[in-house]
Amino acid sequence: MAKQELLGLNGNEASAYATKQVNPDVVAAYPITPQTIIVERFSEYVADGLVDTEFVAVESEHSAMSCSVGASAAGARAFTATAANGLALMWEILYIASSLRLPIVMAVANRALSGPINIHNDHSDAMGARDSGWIQIFCENAQEVYDASITAWRIAEHPRVQLPVMVCMDGFTISHTMENVMTLPDDAVKKFVGEREFIRVEGHMGEAELRLDPEAPLTMGPLDLQDFYFEHKIHQVDAMDDALEAIKDVDEEWAKVSGRGYGYAEPYLMGDAEVAVIGMGSAMGTVRHVVDELRQEGVNAGMVKLRLFRPFPAAELKKAVGRVPMLGVMEKCISFGAPASPLMEEIMTAYYHDKEKPMMANYVVGLGGRDVSPAMIREIYGSLLKNRKAGKVSKPMSYIGVRGD
């Protein structure tokens, strides 16, 4: 295992530092709170000559993603970062990046979508992009951001995957909070990420690497109508399925190098849990703290932290949840007019065909950066215990921490 150095970094700096070590060919980005520090730090690395990267200061996020698509199609490693409305402005190009199978890596400092305008954390931005064909990893702290910002390249470029990856961190809570981060030496990171791998495809002039090269020309992004579009969408379905295997391999390899291994869904004190909360992101650290308190008070509480949202790791999630009878799904997103919030819908769908499944209730928290306090999490466990006792879910959807019932 490589010798590591402990640095004080916030989530944004961890992302920028890891990206410096990866030394991508192109970074095209536009500043937006709470992601700005990533781009600021990275542009300093460029100015100081610490990276070989071509830094493109674009005029919008639409251009940032378009530039990343062009660079990645030309064979470059392309990185960008955004948040909230910036991600929304990238929308149409997100789909193009994934359908052209371009292994772009993007940091997303999750922030509430306007309006009304708000710069603080929730997951409405990334959840809106959940159908765009990108892999989505949600980090709990700056250490996870550092690790994911390196492994993301290997996942994206894996020959069976070839898909773009979003590394999501909670805006401010992670992006602006300084933490201890263990970092690997540059050469260990360099060795781990290696060179970008290309798959070979059959083009109109014969077989070629999937990238733009005048010596071996390919047509990328042609008109794709009724006769082929559907098949190409199945390619993306297939790649997401394969990604579930590939991400595991990459994470295992990273664990060997760094000593830090991650599961897709990490259980905490689930063995004998009567009630449990599942969720993603920084709030899961607070949930773990509350679980410890509840255990001391004699409550059999547990939790599951979900780290991967796309592809959705249904099997690992069920394994982590185990036989807990009452599960609360806590999330920082609303799908207006939907029967439940996105994560709840995914989990319920994953369980639908199973005979044995927990009772489930949905708890929306922290919209627009509202603090998710231990007291609120206790309120969720209280509600779960009540449901557990009654043997039924009295309120399938609750908004925790909002004024008024």
Place this chain on the structure above:
Amino acid sequence: MSKARTWKELPKGAVSYRSSRDYKTGDWGVDAPRIDQAKCVKCNLCHMLCPEGCIAVREDGSPEPDLDYCKGCGICAKECPVKAIEMVRK
């Protein structure tokens, strides 16, 4: 078209595995140009302005549309200075 490939047989990234020459777009159009070679003054404007690039120029300078790729837009007929091109139903 030959037997359509399944998704497993198609190249990833929606890359075209055949040349655009194989894609006969001529059947998209309703009308096609008919050139009156007697009227034509061989100015080659139609050759240059055809958005499909499907009007070739023969040795003697006269224009020859390839209807396999003509989309029937009528630009050639509109632009011909001596009105030598008439659009007719395909």
